[in-house]
Amino acid sequence: MSGFFPPALAKGLVDASYLLTAFLFIMGLKRMSSPVTAKSGVIWAGWGMLVATLVTFIDPQITANYILIVTAIFAGGVLAWWTGKRVAMTDMPQMIALYNGMGGGAAAAIAAVELLSGQAHSRAAVSLAVVGAIIGTVSFSGSMIAFGKLQGLIKRSFRFRGQQFLNALLLAVVVAMGVVIVLTALGMIAPQASAATVIAIFFGLALVLGVTMTLPIGGADMPVVISLYNALTGLAVGFEGFVLQNAAMIIAGTVVGSAGTLLTQLMAKAMNRSLGNVLFSNFGEAAQAGGAVTGAMKPIEAADVGVMMAFAQKVIVVPGYGMAVAQAQHKVWELCQLLIERGVTVKFAIHPVAGRMPGHMNVLLAEAGVPYDLISDLDEINAEFETADVALIIGANDVVNPVARTDKSSPIYGMPILNADKAKNVIVIKRGQGTGFSGIENALFFLDQTRMLYGDGQKAASELIQAVKAVG
């Protein structure tokens, strides 16, 4: 296809289109950061991607393998389209991890092709190719592990003594091999083995590093890790952009690298965890250190809860990931609509990390049709719990645990929580008596005004609907 245009003209067209793409990407991200314009934002960015992809076919650097390129785009695109359309909203976080990992893998593949080609590169280009290769590969295998964990394919966290030392050692070896590859490519040291072998081992070890880095991290921290890998992939793409002298990749990759880093920090802050903590500490193991909670959980029947809510002035619903897993959000909204018809004030209180990621619960409630003006975040709603007759906790646990305010020895001490314990009555819908994601006993469940409604979220919500209807 490059034959259709004189190379100089083709090059100019490509450069101009990439400029347009960079503009569309930045405007798209800007629009995505406000709820009103968010939808149009992704469409702007989508046009940018389409323009860049089409125009790249006339890039004079591409001289062969057109059929392979089209086949590959078709294969990857159709597969991703199919999975992306089918995935349930609750499984979004791991899909993002999966697609992100693919991007990291692609950046690593570019680096591999460039390094294997052995063409003369500048010092900076070879160095950046190697750095991008490490970051991209780690992001690839790390994201796949994150996907496996959230999807439930990998059930437990693998931790052992000296694990961090081993990871550090592995990183050192990978970096050292990277340096050898750079020096060999620049002709500064004589090749010790065949270049392809060294490069293959280098990528293999980087893959292992991504796996061993991610395996010990607990499921609760995964969103932060996915966000971090998202930023890293952006960075890798930016670096490979320098290698290929591709302005669109440099700009888009770097923008995502910095935006992703900021997002990662915001998420870690919302979860009251520092990034270092997430990556290098053993969350969940220390949970037993938290003080024992005394008292007993007091069960209640759905009929009694129905009466209580039907005659309440104000009900605050605190949904958690458990509600989403049970697919109970539609039933819960149906229940709330009944209450609203009776003149009860109903509000939803969303903790920043409700669901699996900040904002995830808002997406799930939006899917069920809950209007925005009923949904409040932590700062808006916390003062209102004191005036609420009923706080209905569905599938939430750690985010309403009052020990975060009181118990200094608890791993979640200091985390901002929803003050559901201030409500006059607290109803907790829960499958059983177990602890939450973090494995910490919840003091809220043992309070005098708390009653437990045991059962599957969706079934319990259906029973409550019947109970409220029965009140008449």
Place this chain on the structure above:
Amino acid sequence: MIDGIIALYIFMLAAFTGYEVIARVPVILHTPLMSGSNFVHGIVLVGAMVALGSAETTTGRIVGFIGVVLAAGNAVGGYVVTERMLEMFRASGGKKK
């Protein structure tokens, strides 16, 4: 064309841009925005196309092919899930600030 100090300038300005663009994003958009930025780095597709299109060895073609498949998956998948998430924000009349 893009070398040395110019490259550093682009890098610096793009980094500031990324930071500023999302600096004031509300929490409710964190997940869609992470997904959106995930889509944007799908631009790696054009690089993978160039890498495959200029590959001359069999190994190069295989690795390049894998790269393009992965990159296309990143771009298309990232777009589909972001669009689906944001679609729901619009459907419920999303006017909340």
